Amino acid sequence: xxxxxxAAFEVLSFGAIVVLVVLxxxxxxxxMGIFNFAQGEFVLxxxxxxxxxxxxxxxxxxxxLAAPIAVGALGLALERLVVRRFYAAPIxxxxxxxxxGLIIREVVRxxxxxxxxxxxxxxxxxxxxxxxxxxxWRCVIVVMTVLVMAASYALIAYTSLGLRxxxxxxxxxxxxxSGISTGMIYSVTFAFGAALxxxxxxxxxxxxxLFADLGIRFVIxxxxxxxxxxxxxxxxxxxxxxxxxxxxxxxxxxxxxxxADVLVFVLxxxxxxxxxxGLVSGRxx
Amino acid sequence: MSQVSSTSTGTRAASCVIEPSQxxxxxxxxxxxxxxxxxxxEVAVLIxxxxxxxxxxxxxxxxxxxxxxxxxxxxxxxxxxxxxGILSLGQSLFFGMAGYGVALLSRDxxxxxxxxxxxxxxxxxxxxxxxxxxxxLLGRHASSIVFVSxxxxxxxxxxxxxxxxxxxxxxxxxxxxxxxxxxxxxxLSEGPAFYYLALVILILVYLSSRFLLRSQFxxxxxxxxxxxxxxxxFGYKVQHLKAIIFAIGGxxxxxxxxxxxxxxxxxxxxxxxxxxxTQVVLYVLFGGSGTLIGAVIGxxxxxxxxxxxxxxxxxxxxxxxxxxLLLVILFxxxxxxxxxxxxxxxxxxxxxxxxxxxNAAS
Numbered sequence: 337x338x339x340x341x342x343a344a345f346e347v348l349s350f351g352a353i354v355v356l357v358v359l360x361x362x363x364x365x366x367x368m369g370i371f372n373f374a375q376g377e378f379v380l381x382x383x384x385x386x387x388x389x390x391x392x393x394x395x396x397x398x399x400x401l402a403a404p405i406a407v408g409a410l411g412l413a414l415e416r417l418v419v420r421r422f423y424a425a426p427i428x429x430x431x432x433x434x435x436x437g438l439i440i441r442e443v444v445r446x447x448x449x450x451x452x453x454x455x456x457x458x459x460x461x462x463x464x465x466x467x468x469x470x471x472x473w474r475c476v477i478v479v480m481t482v483l484v485m486a487a488s489y490a491l492i493a494y495t496s497l498g499l500r501x502x503x504x505x506x507x508x509x510x511x512x513x514s515g516i517s518t519g520m521i522y523s524v525t526f527a528f529g530a531a532l533x534x535x536x537x538x539x540x541x542x543x544x545x546l547f548a549d550l551g552i553r554f555v556i557x558x559x560x561x562x563x564x565x566x567x568x569x570x571x572x573x574x575x576x577x578x579x580x581x582x583x584x585x586x587x588x589x590x591x592x593x594x595x596a597d598v599l600v601f602v603l604x605x606x607x608x609x610x611x612x613x614g615l616v617s618g619r620x621x
Numbered sequence: 622m623s624q625v626s627s628t629s630t631g632t633r634a635a636s637c638v639i640e641p642s643q644x645x646x647x648x649x650x651x652x653x654x655x656x657x658x659x660x661x662x663e664v665a666v667l668i669x670x671x672x673x674x675x676x677x678x679x680x681x682x683x684x685x686x687x688x689x690x691x692x693x694x695x696x697x698x699x700x701x702x703x704x705x706g707i708l709s710l711g712q713s714l715f716f717g718m719a720g721y722g723v724a725l726l727s728r729d730x731x732x733x734x735x736x737x738x739x740x741x742x743x744x745x746x747x748x749x750x751x752x753x754x755x756x757x758l759l760g761r762h763a764s765s766i767v768f769v770s771x772x773x774x775x776x777x778x779x780x781x782x783x784x785x786x787x788x789x790x791x792x793x794x795x796x797x798x799x800x801x802x803x804x805x806x807x808x809l810s811e812g813p814a815f816y817y818l819a820l821v822i823l824i825l826v827y828l829s830s831r832f833l834l835r836s837q838f839x840x841x842x843x844x845x846x847x848x849x850x851x852x853x854x855f856g857y858k859v860q861h862l863k864a865i866i867f868a869i870g871g872x873x874x875x876x877x878x879x880x881x882x883x884x885x886x887x888x889x890x891x892x893x894x895x896x897x898x899t900q901v902v903l904y905v906l907f908g909g910s911g912t913l914i915g916a917v918i919g920x921x922x923x924x925x926x927x928x929x930x931x932x933x934x935x936x937x938x939x940x941x942x943x944x945x946l947l948l949v950i951l952f953x954x955x956x957x958x959x960x961x962x963x964x965x966x967x968x969x970x971x972x973x974x975x976x977x978x979x980n981a982a983s
Binding site for chain 1: 757768772774783895937939942
């Protein structure tokens with residue numbers, strides 16, 4: 337019984353991590369129609385900034401605060417300088433953002449010297465319920481994921497900025513005619529997606545430790561999750577990420593980790609083939 | 622790449638199609654009287670490649686052989702992406718599977734004859750690509766380009782992981798110390814002999830690809846890349862065309878993989894994985910997708926630069942590569958070859974020129 341609870345918590349916390357990483361990717365893909373291959377490197381960059389703040393002697397929590405802001409700012413700059421040119425051609429965007437990701441990854445590799453660097457958890461210890469112990473940091477991640485998800489949803493569904501974002505997705509020319517600066521909206525959306533990735537990187541770095549290929553692992557997972565969930569809505573990527581996260585965490589309990597890892601992806605691809613529109617079809621929130 | 626800039630060409634090519642007597646002959650443009658650049662470049666590259674081993678030191682010849690094999694691999698990606706518009710991010714799957722296949726042939730059956738190795742590698746690549754294409758591309762719904770790229774990438778990732786976890790395939794270490802490839806009783810070790818073998822195979826594959834692409838089939842492919850829907854309306858089975866070219870691409874990647882395995886003397890999981898797949902994307906984008914020679918030139922330039930730079934600037938070389946790639950994508954979406962090669966010639970002409978048709982009619 338205890339093992340079951342422990343397993344359930346593992347699944348939950350890993351699922352939360354995947355949702356956190358995929359959220360930014362999903363928002364950019366759904367609201368802008370761009371598959372951002374640099375998203376994994378934004379996660380990496382968030383992790384690196386947290387490490388940087390920690391290494392100069394400031395508290396880790398401060399680094400976690402700085403990471404989304406810095407990565408969001410970088411996202412804004414990159415959108416203005418580079419990504420903006422790709423909107424007419426989504427495939428070129430995939431290749432262009434891949435090049436961007438390559439640059440960021442190799443810069444971080446140079447800065448870290450190709451080492452695995454660890455960052456301590458800002459909140460250590462564990463929470464004890466009866467005979468069960470849950471790592472506090474994993475609980476924090478679960479709570480943060482729920483909060484971030486709720487906040488993002490509220491932002492897109494209920495605020496006037498969210499309305500303008502959705503209008504720009506739905507019908508860009510009509511949105512422009514109605515006085516919405518779509519270029520501006522795209523910049524903000526991209527920066528927001530990047531900031532979410534930065535936050536995700538900052539929160540998970542104590543668990544995974546920092547290395548240059550941290551992002552690659554998540555970017556494939558993220559794309560599969562977005563496709564499984566369905567592009568075009570807010571709920572789709574979240575649903576897809578939950579599904580992928582749950583399977584990725586649960587299957588290794590049943591079979592060898594390598595087989596489980598591969599099986600998740602293969603099942604996901606078969607699912608997308610059978611149901612191309614994903615779990616949640618349709619646009620909007 | 623080509624999607625962006627060639628819409629106008631697509632329209633132009635198609636707008637001069639309809640002439641009742643010759644529905645099958647399309648001439649994209651009248652090239653008569655225009656200096657053709659493409660054959661000149663091809664011949665120049667061929668001459669450089671042919672004399673290179675005579676001028677280079679031995680260890681560089683070994684490196685150049687690897688570059689030739691990678692050129693072959695780049696051609697396979699260029700066929701599926703540059704000509705058919707299928708973004709295969711898992712081309713290394715076929716490259717690596719063929720490599721592992723021939724390595725096993727050598728390890729378990731002690732067979733290293735070139736007449737067994739190359740056909741086997743080709744077959745493995747072809748069958749694997751055909752199966753994957755059957756799953757990814759065929760079916761009731763036409764697959765989106767993002768799905769195909771994701772599917773192929775997942776294939777490469779899965780193969781990488783599985784090979785790394787398999788004891789039979791040597792795990793992360795791969796299969797080391799493959800014997801030399803043999804032609805009859807002659808053992809082919811790395812050096813000028815292997816270089817010329819790779820060159821001959823590259824030329825053969827290049828010429829057959831060129832022939833294929835200038836045929837009716839290649840014309841349909843070019844149309845498919847420019848405007849898939851229109852080609853479908855003409856009555857072509859678009860998905861079948863894609864599956865066929867994907868399988869051919871897989872076969873070529875298979876040849877490259879089997880050569881690579883014997884040239885390096887070992888196979889390891891990177892050959893199968895996403896890193897290798899993205900490498901080949903870099904080559905082709907750099908040189909210029911949609912021209913065969915662009916893939917060759919791109920491979921030679923990227924690998925050549927990396928050979929010179931990685932000695933002195935090992936740490937920043939990948940960053941430079943990334944920046945160069947980004948610049949090419951931003952400002953030269955058709956690759957470096959587009960600096961000297963006009964759009965008109967890249968798209969090419971098919972069938973007799975309008976002038977000849979007029980002469981024939983009168």
